[in-house]
Amino acid sequence: MVDSIFKKIGFLLFMVVIGSNSAAALSADLPIITLSVGLPPYPLPITEVPIADQCGFSYIIKIFENGRVDYQGFHKIKVPGKREYQMDKATLKALIKKFQDAHFMEADERVWLPDIVRSHYLTTYSAIRFRQGSQEATVFDNFPFPNLKSDIIRATKAGRWGVNEPSLCINKGVKYKN
Amino acid sequence: MKHLNPLFFATARQNEHKKTLNPLILIKGISVLLVFIGFAARAENLPKPLFKLTQGQGTEVCEAYLQRLNATEFLNNDPTQGRVSEPLLKGFADLKPVPLTAEEIQRVQYKTLSFERFQDQYLFEKFSKKWDEAWGRQSSLFGHGLIEFPSNTLEAINKDIVANQKTPFVRYQVQLDMDNDGIAGDVVIKNNRGVYIVDYLLQHIDEERMKRIFADQDALDWPTMYQFPSLAFPITVFGYNNKYYFDGFFNNLDFQQRGSLGIAHYLQRPYLLGVFIHERQQTHRICEYEWVNTAQIIYRK
Numbered sequence: 001m002v003d004s005i006f007k008k009i010g011f012l013l014f015m016v017v018i019g020s021n022s023a024a025a026l027s028a029d030l031p032i033i034t035l036s037v038g039l040p041p042y043p044l045p046i047t048e049v050p051i052a053d054q055c056g057f058s059y060i061i062k063i064f065e066n067g068r069v070d071y072q073g074f075h076k077i078k079v080p081g082k083r084e085y086q087m088d089k090a091t092l093k094a095l096i097k098k099f100q101d102a103h104f105m106e107a108d109e110r111v112w113l114p115d116i117v118r119s120h121y122l123t124t125y126s127a128i129r130f131r132q133g134s135q136e137a138t139v140f141d142n143f144p145f146p147n148l149k150s151d152i153i154r155a156t157k158a159g160r161w162g163v164n165e166p167s168l169c170i171n172k173g174v175k176y177k178n
Numbered sequence: 179m180k181h182l183n184p185l186f187f188a189t190a191r192q193n194e195h196k197k198t199l200n201p202l203i204l205i206k207g208i209s210v211l212l213v214f215i216g217f218a219a220r221a222e223n224l225p226k227p228l229f230k231l232t233q234g235q236g237t238e239v240c241e242a243y244l245q246r247l248n249a250t251e252f253l254n255n256d257p258t259q260g261r262v263s264e265p266l267l268k269g270f271a272d273l274k275p276v277p278l279t280a281e282e283i284q285r286v287q288y289k290t291l292s293f294e295r296f297q298d299q300y301l302f303e304k305f306s307k308k309w310d311e312a313w314g315r316q317s318s319l320f321g322h323g324l325i326e327f328p329s330n331t332l333e334a335i336n337k338d339i340v341a342n343q344k345t346p347f348v349r350y351q352v353q354l355d356m357d358n359d360g361i362a363g364d365v366v367i368k369n370n371r372g373v374y375i376v377d378y379l380l381q382h383i384d385e386e387r388m389k390r391i392f393a394d395q396d397a398l399d400w401p402t403m404y405q406f407p408s409l410a411f412p413i414t415v416f417g418y419n420n421k422y423y424f425d426g427f428f429n430n431l432d433f434q435q436r437g438s439l440g441i442a443h444y445l446q447r448p449y450l451l452g453v454f455i456h457e458r459q460q461t462h463r464i465c466e467y468e469w470v471n472t473a474q475i476i477y478r479k
Contacts, residue, residue: 036400040407060400127401138401 031062031070033095034129035152037163041074059163061156067092069156078162085156095155102145104130107137128152224255225471229451234465239418242269243425243453243465246416253345253370257449257469258412258427260345260370271417275348278367278380280335283347286367286380287335291327294371294406299383302327345370349380354415354422356391358457372413373424391456392424409461410452425453428463 038058058075069085087095128148129138139145153163229247234240246267253259266272278286292302328334339346347369355362356375364375364387375384375391388406389398397407410426417423427449449472453465 031399034399034401036402039402040394040397040400062399125402127404129401138404140402140404 029064030131031064031129032131033063033099033152034060035126035149036060037126038075057163059161061152061158061163063087063092063095063152063156069158071156071158071161073161073163078165079160083161087156091155095151098148098151099130102148104139104145104148105132105135105137107139107144226255227252227257227469228471229467230470232450232466232468234453237464238269239421239423240453240465242267242418243416243423244467246270247451247467257451260342260412261414262344264416269419271352271420273354273366273415273417274351275368276351277339277346277348280332280339282349282380283335283339284330284332286374286376286383287330288327289383290369290371290374293374293383293385293388294408296404297385297389297406299385342370350415352417354417356387356415356422356424356456357459358421358455366415368414370412372408372411372426373415390459391461409454409463421455423453423455423464425451428452 057077059073059077062070067087071083073080125141127140231244249265251262288302289299293299349367353362354364354366356364365378367374375387394407397403410428413424413426415424449469451467452463454463
């Protein structure tokens with residue numbers, strides 16, 4: 001009896017380990033909607049690199065299929081660090097519908113000249129990525145979906161983390177707001 | 179009616195400016211110029227690089243790689259520019275590099291650049307095609323300063339081959355096992371900018387594998403981070419006692435720090451080089467070295 005219980009627990013643990021390493025588990029871990037502004041604190045190699053907007057925010061909001069919202073703020077933001085929030089199902093469904101209604105997945109076709117390619121400079125301000133099944137699309141600087149960024153902020157209630165506030169800039173020792 | 183010509187006023191203003199030129203500005207300008215000439219002169223006369231192991235003491239591969247690093251001949255004595263020769267010390271695998279032909283480079287060059295810059299090997303080619311459709315071939319992309327990729331003609335590539343004879347674009351004849359799972363199936367090519375895992379015919383980069391093994395996984399999550407967030411630069415691969423590793427320079431400054439501190443800061447910062455291993459689906463930095471005999475870091479665009 002005890003032996004069979006141990007076997008069942010062992011099997012369960014085995015499945016958890018296998019499951020957590022499988023490709024399916026990894027893809028399920030990916031957010032369905034991501035909004036990032038600015039750049040991550042990534043240890044840079046010595047290469048062609050974008051220089052972050054000195055007056056800009058640096059934060060990321062990830063929304064997962066189960067409604068979990070992961071926020072992380074890094075740079076010149078009111079709330080730095082990690083925060084979590086559970087979005088209700090109806091809000092998530094409504095947000096996803098906005099992406100579908102906007103035909104976000106076809107963005108690549110319509111925005112055939114992404115700003116990043118046209119730009120002489122290797123910088124961008126914000127970007128939104130949307131995943132559905134195996135498909136994903138990314139747009140930069142709100143083009144051509146000017147409202148989706150504020151829709152994400154509203155749905156995740158990210159305003160409380162300061163993402164709507166003007167960021168503080170320091171230029172030659174003088175603080176100012178952009 | 180010369181005095182009504184706007185050009186006249188512009189010229190007059192310029193002359194006026196010349197007369198009131200602040201000598202301090204002139205001195206500052208000359209100082210900056212001298213500093214840069216100094217750096218340029220030093221850059222041409224770098225001593226043979228010397229590395230010191232700062233993390234990973236006692237780990238066999240770290241100690242062995244230290245010996246190899248210190249015996250490696252780097253182009254212009256600058257380890258960021260490429261390696262002219264690397265000694266095959268005991269325990270290291272001979273990866274049997276052979277230079278790519280001009281046709282092979284032509285096939286893969288834009289894909290490597292496009293992948294590095296946009297994490298999408300096809301983006302540049304798609305963009306070029308659309309541009310040609312919209313504006314015609316006469317209207318060059320490059321002429322508009324939109325994107326700076328080198329010419330991909332065989333003529334230009336052959337010139338590059340001659341210019342880079344000491345550090346050619348190579349393919350390793352040995353297939354590597356970059357994820358150390360016991361299956362050596364990775365076809366790897368390498369130039370001065372790094373390494374790329376490609377298909378056997380050199381037609382495509384294995385983007386998924388590149389991202390899994392060589393990228394900063396947190397940075398990959400950021401859609402704004404559209405460059406390939408490589409863990410090190412330039413990446414070199416090696417095999418030691420039946421395991422495969424990669425190495426490259428890294429530093430601990432983030433974007434914001436670099437930007438705010440400016441060039442002067444990292445001109446003084448020592449280069450740090452790491453050895454990484456990808457095992458059991460994770461990449462770890464296992465050794466760290468400091469390039470100890472460089473007084474400055476050369477800022478290269």
